[in-house]
Amino acid sequence: MNQQYTNKQILLATRPVGMPTEQNFEFKEIPVSEAQEGQVVVRTMYLSVDPYMRGRMNDAKSYIPAYNLNEVITGGIVGEIVESKSDLFKAGDKIIGMLGWQLYNTVNANTIRKIDESLAPVSAYLSVLGLTGLTAYFGLLDIGQPKAGETVVVSGAAGAVGMLVGQIAKIKGTRVVGIAGSDEKCTYLKNELGFDEVINYKTTTNLDQALKEACPNGVDVYFDNVGGTISDAVMNVLNDYARIPLCGAISSYNSTDGDIGPRILTKLIKTRSLIKGFVLSDFTARHPEGLQELGQWLSQGKLKYEETIVEGFDNAIDAFLQLFQGTNLGKMLVKVSDSKE
Known part of the structure; x- marks a missing residue:
């Protein structure tokens, strides 16, 4: 065991029913495993907090295996190599990988990827230059296929994926309408990111009417993060041959009654x-x-991104629960440590 570091990890103690609580999780201190040949020890710098992780807490078949009880939770992590027994990395290198929610991970070097701090801050590799950026990119462009002059509607538009979808849609010459849950978020989308119209679904008394006014020519692409x-x-204002990439349904992730709503099949036929539906692993071969x-759009100033950063490993569960309260603007991250370089 590595005596130089003290490790702490977060386990899934019980499976949540409805909205998770802190009692569903357990913090545990453990030794740090020594790196063997071909392995590295990674100090966690940032944890990615994502809605899909809620589904992995259920014991149900999905596109990604469920978390096991009494085992460490895993997710996207940016970290720093503190010990290397691999030719691929040296101490001080910054990396990204799907790793355990713990202060230190001892892993095989071929399971992580080096990142370039000269292109963007390391946290950006968990958002605009990471899974959320790629989700927006492939979901919108491959499935949505927006064309100049069309209208694109984005739900969850102030979230990590949604705000990038709207900006990419603008790059492609479309008219973009965002749906978000506060006046502050709506103002940001319109004034800072250039969305053409925004709707605050929490204060709008008639969403059908608001959509008709915001989309006088109907909707050609609906990027759905919410359900x-x-x-x-939105289904009531679709144009002929509309395209709907289904990215998420966060409105129902903590439901105990099932997701009940109107039947949309006739509207889709007409x-x-x-x-x-899609998941990012569908496009693994095309990630580069x-x-x-x-990266090019970011360097050209065509893409902006926002981060909501919660400080401290001990606050990771609180950050996760905040996702379902809509408190975050852009990507929700937990900052665990600074670089020691």
């Missing part, structure tokens, strides 16, 4: 619309293409 009543309303394009 629920918001998506029910408009001949395409609705397609997406990262190159996103």
Whole structure:
């Protein structure tokens, strides 16, 4: 065991029913495993906090395995190599990987990837230059296929994926309408990111009417992060041959009654619309293409991104629960440590 460091990890203690609570998780101190040949020890700098992690807490079949009880939770992590027994990395290198929610991870070197601090701050590799950026890129461009002059609607528009979807849609010459949950978020989307119209679904008394006014020419692409009543309303303003990338349904992730709503099949038939769910692993072979394009747009000033950073490993569960309260603007991250370089 490595005596130089003290480790702490977060385990899933019990499976949540409805909204998770802190009692579903357990903090545990353990020794840090020594790096063997071909391995490295990674100090965690940032944890990525993502809605999909809620689904992994259920014991149900999905596109990604469920978390096991009494085992460390895993997710996207940016970290720093503090010990290396691999030719691929040296101490001080910054990396990204799907690793355990713990202060230190001892892992095989071929399971992580080095990142370039000269292109962007390391935290950006968990957002605009990471999984959320790639999700926005492939979901919108491959499934949504926006064309100049069309109208694109984005739900969860102030979230990490949604705000990037809207900006990419603007790059492609479309008219963009964002749906978000506060006046502050709506103001940011319109004034800072250039969305053409925004709707605050929490204060709008008639969402159907608000959508008709915001989308006088109908909706050609609907990027859905939310589901629920918001998506029910968008279905009423679809144009013929609309495309609907299904990215998430955060409105129902903590539901105990099932997701009940209008049946949309007739509307899809009448408009001949395409609705397609996707996960980022569908596009694994093309990740370099997406990262190159996103990096270029970022360097050209065409993409902006926001981060909501919660300080301290001990506050990771609180940060996760905040996702379902809509407190974050952009990517929700937990800052665990600074670089020691």
